[in-house]
Amino acid sequence: xxxxxxxxxxxxxxxxxxxxxxxxxxxxxxxxxxxxxxxxxxxxxxxxxxxxxxxxxxxxxxxxxxxxxxxxxxxx
Amino acid sequence: xxxxxxxxxxxxxxxxxxxxxxxxxxxxxxxxxxxxxxxxxxxxxxxxxxxxxxxxxxxxxxxxxxxxxxxxxxxxxxxxxxxxxxxxxxxxxxxxxxxxxxxxxxxxxxxxxxxxxxxxxxxxxxxxxxxxxxxxxxxxxxxxxxxxxxxxxxxxxxxxxxxxxxxxxxxxxxxxxxxxxxxxxxxxxxxxxxxxxxxxxxxxxxxxxxxxxxxxxxxxxxxxxxxxxxxxxxxxxxxxxxxxxxxxxxxxxxxxxxxxxxxxxxxxxxxxxxxxxxxxxxxxxxxxxxxxxxxxxxxxxxxxxxxxxxxxxxxxxxxxxxxxxxxxxxxxxxxxxxxxxxxxxxxxxxxxxxxxxxxxxxxxxxxxxxxxxxxxxxxxxxxxxxxxxxxxxxxxxxxxxxxxxxxxxxxxxxxxxxxxxxxxxxxxxxxxxxxxxxxxxxxxxxxxxxxxxxxxxxxxxxxxxxxxxxxxxxxxxxxxxxxxxxxxxxxxxxxxxxxx
Numbered sequence: 001x002x003x004x005x006x007x008x009x010x011x012x013x014x015x016x017x018x019x020x021x022x023x024x025x026x027x028x029x030x031x032x033x034x035x036x037x038x039x040x041x042x043x044x045x046x047x048x049x050x051x052x053x054x055x056x057x058x059x060x061x062x063x064x065x066x067x068x069x070x071x072x073x074x075x076x
Numbered sequence: 077x078x079x080x081x082x083x084x085x086x087x088x089x090x091x092x093x094x095x096x097x098x099x100x101x102x103x104x105x106x107x108x109x110x111x112x113x114x115x116x117x118x119x120x121x122x123x124x125x126x127x128x129x130x131x132x133x134x135x136x137x138x139x140x141x142x143x144x145x146x147x148x149x150x151x152x153x154x155x156x157x158x159x160x161x162x163x164x165x166x167x168x169x170x171x172x173x174x175x176x177x178x179x180x181x182x183x184x185x186x187x188x189x190x191x192x193x194x195x196x197x198x199x200x201x202x203x204x205x206x207x208x209x210x211x212x213x214x215x216x217x218x219x220x221x222x223x224x225x226x227x228x229x230x231x232x233x234x235x236x237x238x239x240x241x242x243x244x245x246x247x248x249x250x251x252x253x254x255x256x257x258x259x260x261x262x263x264x265x266x267x268x269x270x271x272x273x274x275x276x277x278x279x280x281x282x283x284x285x286x287x288x289x290x291x292x293x294x295x296x297x298x299x300x301x302x303x304x305x306x307x308x309x310x311x312x313x314x315x316x317x318x319x320x321x322x323x324x325x326x327x328x329x330x331x332x333x334x335x336x337x338x339x340x341x342x343x344x345x346x347x348x349x350x351x352x353x354x355x356x357x358x359x360x361x362x363x364x365x366x367x368x369x370x371x372x373x374x375x376x377x378x379x380x381x382x383x384x385x386x387x388x389x390x391x392x393x394x395x396x397x398x399x400x401x402x403x404x405x406x407x408x409x410x411x412x413x414x415x416x417x418x419x420x421x422x423x424x425x426x427x428x429x430x431x432x433x434x435x436x437x438x439x440x441x442x443x444x445x446x447x448x449x450x451x452x453x454x455x456x457x458x459x460x461x462x463x464x465x466x467x468x469x470x471x472x473x474x475x476x477x478x479x480x481x482x483x484x485x486x487x488x489x490x491x492x493x494x495x496x497x498x499x500x501x502x503x504x505x506x507x508x509x510x511x512x513x514x515x516x517x518x519x520x521x522x523x524x525x526x527x528x529x530x531x532x533x534x535x536x537x538x539x540x541x542x543x544x545x546x547x548x549x550x551x552x553x554x555x556x557x558x559x560x561x562x563x564x565x566x567x568x569x570x571x572x573x574x575x576x
Contacts, residue, residue: 001387001388001457001460001461003464003489005486016389016397017331017332017333017336017389018331018332018333019333019389019394019397020397020401021397021400021401022400022401022402022490026487028487030483030485030486030487031485031486031487032486032487032488032489033486033487033488033489034400034489035396035399035400035461035489035490036388036389037343037346037387037388037389037390037396038340038342038343039336039337039339039340039342039343039346040336040337040339040340041336041389042332042336057336059339059340059342064464064467065464065465065467065468065488065489066467066468066471066484068486
């Protein structure tokens with residue numbers, strides 16, 4: 001098991017392997033950690049197509065909640 | 077001469093009867109339809125409480141025990157904020173079953189509580205085993221059994237279809253679900269890969285086959301194809317054909333989670349699970365037929381599928397993803413485990429066990445292997461989640477004390493409460509003679525009436541006195557109080573006539 005934080009300047013729905021995982025941000029505005037099983041996964045965001053890169057295939061290492069794996073998306 | 081010709085014609089007619097094509101037809105086209113979690117429960121419509129039931133194998137013993145659990149859950153009613161009282165049975169999202177437990181699971185998914193009485197008459201209190209033997213002994217069926225595409229398990233499936241499931245297919249199951257019935261995983265075992273094979277469209281996509289036209293009785297028969305007594309069930313695995321652009325099997329695309337699991341070389345568990353699944357497409361030329369046996373050979377408690385869904389994204393109905401999405405805040409897993417565990421006494425004698433003992437062990441031994449381990453794996457997974465949460469909260473608290481302006485730059489993952497309840501005969505610890513009686517009950521599709529009634533009552537008592545269940549209910553419905561669940565001594569006496 002591992003933890004990831006998906007970063008994007010706006011709240012967006014996060015999809016891991018095409019399965020909806022909730023928003024990039026909590027109601028407080030802070031990004032939120034997500035559970036993920038370690039290994040290869042495809043990350044993408046929902047909403048408008050203003051995200052770079054559109055998808056990321058990443059090998060997620062085992063990470064504890066206090067040191068989550070970062071997945072960065074940029075707004076274009 | 078004329079009589080001989082007439083006999084030959086009759087034999088040919090009987091032999092060919094039922095030659096209506098393959099048991100599992102080829103898909104017309106790949107799509108999102110069919111018997112899948114999202115089409116049964118309404119993906120994204122989950123409520124805060126997610127309930128999974130697991131029904132073990134054990135013939136009518138298991139069917140009656142799991143039925144007792146369903147009856148008791150129906151009677152567990154609690155007030156709902158802003159709405160009428162509801163029954164805990166209405167909260168059940170998924171039932172995963174093997175072997176005897178599959179009869180109860182499939183019948184409830186098809187007919188709901190309105191079918192409870194019918195199930196008692198059609199299956200629980202009926203001598204299904206006797207009917208099966210009579211069918212096999214009927215001379216007109218001998219000729220059918222000579223065919224290469226027809227065997228004892230097909231005969232069993234016909235009987236179950238006729239007397240228990242009344243012609244219902246997985247298409248019927250989907251029509252009747254409408255989000256109100258649980259998603260049912262009927263689990264069998266793939267003989268070649270030795271792994272779990274579930275009767276869902278997600279699994280049948282891998283065979284390029286349409287599950288909606290398969291009778292539910294087939295799934296139940298495969299799930300309960302007890303080794304040697306019943307033959308394996310054979311399914312078709314349809315190949316694609318690059319030379320034929322119209323072949324629907326050409327357009328198979330592995331779901332993303334499956335393709336990614338195959339790439340996860342540092343995660344052997346993910347890879348092993350994915351390799352088993354993709355082998356149906358990758359090796360379709362070498363495996364045009366798939367042979368299935370009793371689901372208990374791969375997992376006799378039916379919890380392997382739920383474990384995968386609860387612990388990661390590698391599932392067509394990942395509960396892990398729904399927890400991330402804050403849809404689910406509490407998970408309750410209740411396993412009705414009808415395993416028997418009487419010491420056969422082999423170790424008290426110098427002479428080795430006889431052939432019957434060895435055969436019994438070989439055919440049933442693997443069925444107990446994963447039962448306990450899977451419950452432990454799921455509980456350990458949630459313990460780990462909670463420990464991570466505690467460390468996050470402790471760290472944030474410490475940081476606030478030392479430096480009030482500091483804030484961890486992200487929020488923790490969703491918090492989830494987990495409750496696991498296992499109902500098993502070895503938990504009848506306050507009445508050891510009754511425990512010994514239950515552990516000595518036969519594995520058969522025919523049990524005496526008092527034994528069936530006793531099993532239903534034992535399930536009720538075990539659930540309503542389970543410390544884990546009471547703890548779960550104190551969170552789900554704090555005002556709920558269990559009713560007494562006595563077992564009449566006269567019933568025990570009738571069901572367990574031998575000195576207990």
